Amino acid sequence: MKADVEKPVTRFSACLMFSANALARAITAIGEEEFGRFGLSYSHAYLLIEVIESPGITPTQLSNSLYLTPSTITRLIEKLEQKRLVKREAEGKNTFVYPTAEGMDMTGAIRTAWERTGERYMSAIGEEQAHALAKQVFRAVRALESE
């Protein structure tokens, strides 16, 4: 609207907390649109992939690989279970999560959504930029969590 299209670096954008959140929201918007076509949110999709690749994985393990808290994992599993894409088997204090046949059938769709999401953000910010950024961002995540 204004000639303000090239926004300057503000005191906000210079703050990593601010920009990290803005980036997450911007990319997630794309992801939700692509994954949404298959009735999944991106976190459900990530979780489902992980379960397909490691049948019998536990919530705690999922919590580690997805960087989400156990309670969030429980909620995600609940929803996937309700969609019959995943099933839980309790054994002692552990819970093992398995994909259903229906869940495994989603593999292709998820891969497609994933690729499209990647293509879209790469076309916006450049392929190499995107890869470099992801690597740096993730290094920061690791540094932060081990503090």
Place this chain on the structure above:
Amino acid sequence: MKADVEKPVTRFSACLMFSANALARAITAIGEEEFGRFGLSYSHAYLLIEVIESPGITPTQLSNSLYLTPSTITRLIEKLEQKRLVKREAEGKNTFVYPTAEGMDMTGAIRTAWERTGERYMSAIGEEQAHALAKQVFRAVRALESE
């Protein structure tokens, strides 16, 4: 727990959507802790700062500078108003937001929280790293939103 402390780059972390969200959550956790000491969340604090620096700012303008949707801005203002840190004045179709005296008294506290948050994440990922990362992240945000 495992000797897995140095986690490898996984198919997840290589995806910018994944890592951006993980970063946002990790940093936000720090921010919420620091800002939380004053009973604010970081977005409320950001909004309050913006209002203090631009008294009479409108929700739409706030929406642009904070990279949040208008509906979210309304919710944030509501909460700040309810804490008597900010007040709204409707005029035609516009709404102007002003800080209250009480709101302005928060300036110091917010600045402190902000600085502490910055110090904490910088000490984890390195000061220069953090600055460089914020800059790159924000460049990506701009690229994404103008697509």
Place this chain on the structure above:
DNA sequence: CAAATTTGTTTGCACATACAACAATATTCT
């Protein structure tokens, strides 16, 4: 000027996420 469109703000609803509390099971220690 009246009608239609656009702009600014707010509401209803939904969702992802987390924390704190809890329950159930394992493990450790004496």
Place this chain on the structure above:
DNA sequence: AGAATATTGTTGTATGTGCAAACAAATTTG
């Protein structure tokens, strides 16, 4: 073996966020 402690998973509750719709006011168009 029994008590204390730790681990694992789930729930209740709360928060930040967004979309779509509703609404109000302003602007444009016929």
